[in-house]
Amino acid sequence: xxxCFTNMSTLSPQSLLQPDPVxxxxxxxxxxxxxxxxxxxxxxxxxGKRVGIREIAQRAxxxxxxxxxxxxxxxxxxxxTRRRVLRVINELDYRPNRQAQALSSKYTRMLGVLLPTLRxxxxxxxxxxxxSGIIDRAAKxxxxxxxxxxxxxxxxxxxxxxxxxxxxxxxxxCIGFGGRHAFMxxxxxAEYPVIAVNSIFDDLTIDHVVCDYRGGAExxxxxxxxxxxxxxxxxxxxxxxxxxxxxxxxxxxxxxxxQGADISDCMADGLFTERGGADAAEALxxxxxxxxxxxxxxxxxxLGAMHYVQHLGRRVPQDVSIVGFDDIPHTAxxxxxxxxxxxxxxxxxxxxxxxxxxxxxxxxxxxxxxxxTHLVLRESTSIAPAARPDA
Amino acid sequence: xxxCFTNMSTLSPQSLLQPDPVxxxxxxxxxxxxxxxxxxxxxxxxxGKRVGIREIAQRAxxxxxxxxxxxxxxxxxxxxTRRRVLRVINELDYRPNRQAQALSSKYTRMLGVLLPTLRxxxxxxxxxxxxSGIIDRAAKxxxxxxxxxxxxxxxxxxxxxxxxxxxxxxxxxCIGFGGRHAFMxxxxxAEYPVIAVNSIFDDLTIDHVVCDYRGGAExxxxxxxxxxxxxxxxxxxxxxxxxxxxxxxxxxxxxxxxQGADISDCMADGLFTERGGADAAEALxxxxxxxxxxxxxxxxxxLGAMHYVQHLGRRVPQDVSIVGFDDIPHTAxxxxxxxxxxxxxxxxxxxxxxxxxxxxxxxxxxxxxxxxTHLVLRESTSIAPAARPDA
DNA sequence: GGTCTTGATTAAATCGGTTAACCATCGGCC
DNA sequence: GGCCGATGGTTAACCGATTTAATCAAGACC
Numbered sequence: 001x002x003x004c005f006t007n008m009s010t011l012s013p014q015s016l017l018q019p020d021p022v023x024x025x026x027x028x029x030x031x032x033x034x035x036x037x038x039x040x041x042x043x044x045x046x047x048g049k050r051v052g053i054r055e056i057a058q059r060a061x062x063x064x065x066x067x068x069x070x071x072x073x074x075x076x077x078x079x080x081t082r083r084r085v086l087r088v089i090n091e092l093d094y095r096p097n098r099q100a101q102a103l104s105s106k107y108t109r110m111l112g113v114l115l116p117t118l119r120x121x122x123x124x125x126x127x128x129x130x131x132s133g134i135i136d137r138a139a140k141x142x143x144x145x146x147x148x149x150x151x152x153x154x155x156x157x158x159x160x161x162x163x164x165x166x167x168x169x170x171x172x173x174c175i176g177f178g179g180r181h182a183f184m185x186x187x188x189x190a191e192y193p194v195i196a197v198n199s200i201f202d203d204l205t206i207d208h209v210v211c212d213y214r215g216g217a218e219x220x221x222x223x224x225x226x227x228x229x230x231x232x233x234x235x236x237x238x239x240x241x242x243x244x245x246x247x248x249x250x251x252x253x254x255x256x257x258x259q260g261a262d263i264s265d266c267m268a269d270g271l272f273t274e275r276g277g278a279d280a281a282e283a284l285x286x287x288x289x290x291x292x293x294x295x296x297x298x299x300x301x302x303l304g305a306m307h308y309v310q311h312l313g314r315r316v317p318q319d320v321s322i323v324g325f326d327d328i329p330h331t332a333x334x335x336x337x338x339x340x341x342x343x344x345x346x347x348x349x350x351x352x353x354x355x356x357x358x359x360x361x362x363x364x365x366x367x368x369x370x371x372x373t374h375l376v377l378r379e380s381t382s383i384a385p386a387a388r389p390d391a
Numbered sequence: 392x393x394x395c396f397t398n399m400s401t402l403s404p405q406s407l408l409q410p411d412p413v414x415x416x417x418x419x420x421x422x423x424x425x426x427x428x429x430x431x432x433x434x435x436x437x438x439g440k441r442v443g444i445r446e447i448a449q450r451a452x453x454x455x456x457x458x459x460x461x462x463x464x465x466x467x468x469x470x471x472t473r474r475r476v477l478r479v480i481n482e483l484d485y486r487p488n489r490q491a492q493a494l495s496s497k498y499t500r501m502l503g504v505l506l507p508t509l510r511x512x513x514x515x516x517x518x519x520x521x522x523s524g525i526i527d528r529a530a531k532x533x534x535x536x537x538x539x540x541x542x543x544x545x546x547x548x549x550x551x552x553x554x555x556x557x558x559x560x561x562x563x564x565c566i567g568f569g570g571r572h573a574f575m576x577x578x579x580x581a582e583y584p585v586i587a588v589n590s591i592f593d594d595l596t597i598d599h600v601v602c603d604y605r606g607g608a609e610x611x612x613x614x615x616x617x618x619x620x621x622x623x624x625x626x627x628x629x630x631x632x633x634x635x636x637x638x639x640x641x642x643x644x645x646x647x648x649x650q651g652a653d654i655s656d657c658m659a660d661g662l663f664t665e666r667g668g669a670d671a672a673e674a675l676x677x678x679x680x681x682x683x684x685x686x687x688x689x690x691x692x693x694l695g696a697m698h699y700v701q702h703l704g705r706r707v708p709q710d711v712s713i714v715g716f717d718d719i720p721h722t723a724x725x726x727x728x729x730x731x732x733x734x735x736x737x738x739x740x741x742x743x744x745x746x747x748x749x750x751x752x753x754x755x756x757x758x759x760x761x762x763x764t765h766l767v768l769r770e771s772t773s774i775a776p777a778a779r780p781d782a
Numbered sequence: 783g784g785t786c787t788t789g790a791t792t793a794a795a796t797c798g799g800t801t802a803a804c805c806a807t808c809g810g811c812c
Numbered sequence: 813g814g815c816c817g818a819t820g821g822t823t824a825a826c827c828g829a830t831t832t833a834a835t836c837a838a839g840a841c842c
Contacts, residue, residue: 052827052828052829053828053829053830054828054829062791062792063791063792063793064792064793064828064829064830065791065792065793065794065830065831065832066790066791066792067829068829068830068831069791069830069831071829071830072830076789076790076791077790077791078789078790078791081790081791095553095556095557096557096828096829097494097557097558097827097828097829098557098558098559098829099490099493099494099499099558099827099828099829100494100797100827100828100829100830101828101829101830102490102797102829103488103490103491103494103796103797103798103799103827103828103829103830104796104797104798104828104829104830104831105797105829105830105831106830108490110537125516125519127519128516128518128519131538132540135538135539135540136540139539139540144537144539144559145537145538146501146535146536146537146538147522147526147536147537147538148526148530148535149523149526149527149530162486165486166486166487166488166489167488167489167490168489168535274720274721274723274724275724277724278724300721300724303721303724303725304724306726307724307725307726307728310726311726329665330665330691330694330721332665333665333666333669333691333694333695333698334694334698334725334726335697335698335701335702335725335726337698443797443798443799444798444799444800445798445799453821453822454821454822454823455798455799455800455822456800456801456821456822456823456824457820457821457822458799459799459800459801460800460801460820460821462799462800463800467819467820467821468820468821469819469820469821472820472821487798487799488797488798488799490797490798490799491797491798491799491800491827492798492799492800493799493827494797494798494799494800494827494828494829495798495799495800495801495826495827495828496799496800496801496827497800
């Protein structure tokens with residue numbers, strides 16, 4: 001009997017049905033303890049069955065169709081009838097079953113958020129900030145938000161497609177992916193409502209909402225140059241991420257690493273993490289000991305870099321200026337407080353939610369929002385040593 | 392016609408139906424652009440309608456009940472039939488509609504996460520870490536996770552009840568709430584599956600999974616005392632939060648603030664934030680300039696305190712030692728790196744998910760898990776000045 | 783007064799599954 | 813041989829809403 005399961009596993013459509021068949025047989029007959037009646041009925045009506053749309057209809061002396069229309073604010077319903085129905089609804093404390101609504105209507109009113117698995121993505125203030133915006137706005141517009149962690153296995157079992165095919169969601173947000181990620185192409189090709197949050201795809205026509213990374217990077221470069229910095233190092237994240245590419249472009253176009261030096265020599269990958277930022281700073285300073293400023297493409301890497309520089313015995317900002325990007329909440333509370341570019345991540349979340357919902361409603365025109373960024377000058381930057389009077 | 396809506400608003404069961412009626416009339420006839428057929432059918436079968444359980448049944452020459460049983464791994468089905476059905480399922484690339492499954496079965500397989508609205512809660516590494524654990528485990532066990540922001544309005548409109556009554560979820564996680572929060576009592580009384588994540592309720596019988604805050608606090612105190620610190624200040628968060636109370640208890644019981652001093656005088660509320668931590672540190676040092684160590688009940692407050700102390704011109708750790716709590720990722724990358732208590736937040740999330748699912752399945756026995764914590768010694772602590780040879 | 787609109791309401795089909803109750807088959811056992 | 817209990821599968825009723833096509837009432841118009 002047991003092997004009838006095991007030797008079946010090759011044929012089983014795996015995740016399509018129950019994500020982890022062995023783990024979750026979900027045998028209906030085996031649940032111990034205090035099992036209630038047939039269905040998890042959530043007590044109601046003093047022992048009777050839970051009140052449904054039919055009871056409302058009956059009590060209000062209308063048809064269920066009318067009740068449904070009242071629920072959905074259909075303007076066809078008269079003031080009087082509406083009033084009558086609503087009274088009954090309130091009296092019986094009726095609440096429409098969402099699953100039933102979703103099943104028979106066109107929309108589930110559920111949105112998915114796809115996050116990459118960077119260690120613990122949700123724990124990252126960057127994602128958290130965006131997520132907050134999304135959730136708040138979605139809630140305001142009557143939608144719920146579901147989270148998904150996009151691991152290799154997630155793609156392999158085609159969960160991204162299932163999300164739609166099994167009608168889990170009406171649309172999804174993709175945060176932190178690049179053109180390399182094939183699953184995004186699949187989603188777009190299948191014409192599912194998708195929005196790219198804070199990333200751009202050159203090779204893909206997809207709605208997106210981004211911060212003005214280019215503008216932010218330009219502000220940083222201008223600022224550093226005005227402070228007299230001649231040799232600047234850049235710590236960036238994976239170049240497949242479009243925002244990183246934009247920053248790198250700006251950096252390279254300003255030939256900011258000093259005359260004669262190879263540009264790519266002044267850049268290092270910091271892997272988006274503190275640890276990586278520290279390592280990148282080390283590499284940069286080894287190659288160019290005369291670097292007076294480091295520009296990190298996100299705050300975490302900037303913090304890592306700052307940590308390294310300080311441990312090296314160099315002072316920030318007197319010896320080396322450091323600038324970050326994103327303005328995540330705690331950067332104001334490190335010593336020295338980090339100069340950075342403020343990116344309106346929360347607002348990006350809000351805007352994305354609005355856009356995605358429009359798209360779900362059928363708006364066909366492609367959308368491309370760019371939200372402004374600005375420099376936040378704090379303590380980690382100062383005039384370049386060579387430019388100082390006492391130098 | 393318009394006022395028929397507005398003057399109706401008093402009667403309308405508000406959020407029960409559409410969270411924001413005015414914002415979201417969702418008029419089916421008004422959507423512009425390329426609207427597809429009747430339902431969002433997600434292309435299928437070369438133009439035909441999407442394949443359902445009946446087609447599978449027909450093609451496999453069995454009843455829909457059999458197909459359903461195969462889907463649900465019901466052991467009644469023979470190896471042979473199962474194989475046959477699965478083959479058809481794979482051939483037609485069939486995927487059961489989740490809404491339909493949820494509607495007719497006892498479970499939605501959706502879990503809710505209730506978060507407090509601390510500015511942007513999700514952006515907090517603390518919550519993020521727990522959340523990661525929850526999501527990963529829930530996914531592994533075939534459940535999806537939904538996020539909710541608990542604002543005052545959320546409670547007022549009784550969304551917490553709706554979550555269950557409208558069958559959005561099978562159960563919820565509550566992270567970061569205290570006994571003060573009446574909605575938790577309501578949920579427990581209604582006997583809905585609820586689990587308190589990293590918090591304890593004395594006056595409420597509710598499942599919970601927590602880190603060993605008491606043990607962690609004891610380790611901190613022991614460590615500081617061994618380093619010779621006689622006067623220690625405590626920065627804590629809101630005392631309604633049980634974990635904070637536990638830390639405060641330990642602190643108070645060790646009369647660590649020096650002889651003769653009023654204990655409550657050595658404690659200050661840091662509001663869980665960096666800003667608050669800085670302010671609390673200021674208050675403490677004003678009251679007790681001879682403080683040689685500050686123990687903050689979370690890392691964010693510790694960072695704030697450290698920031699303030701350093702700005703004051705005092706050195707950390709030479710003049711003042713600082714200890715945090717939680718070990719959120721970036722504390723290792725500030726200067727000096729923060730000594731803190733590691734709390735297995737990710738694991739707390741994982742364990743909570745397991746527990747909640749068990750509870751949903753009907754396990755009736757109350758659960759109380761305590762996960763161990765441990766001290767992470769880094770650079771922000773050292774021997775007390777008075778205890779040093781050179782003092 | 784009769785017919786034509788127009789607009790509100792309803793009956794019935796549908797969405798896509800699950801499950802309780804029932805039934806056929808077959809080997810085992812007295 | 814006849815009765816019994818498994819085993820494996822089917823039938824048909826549901827879950828709780830939405831939506832379409834049909835109906836009915838009431839004014840509008842000639």
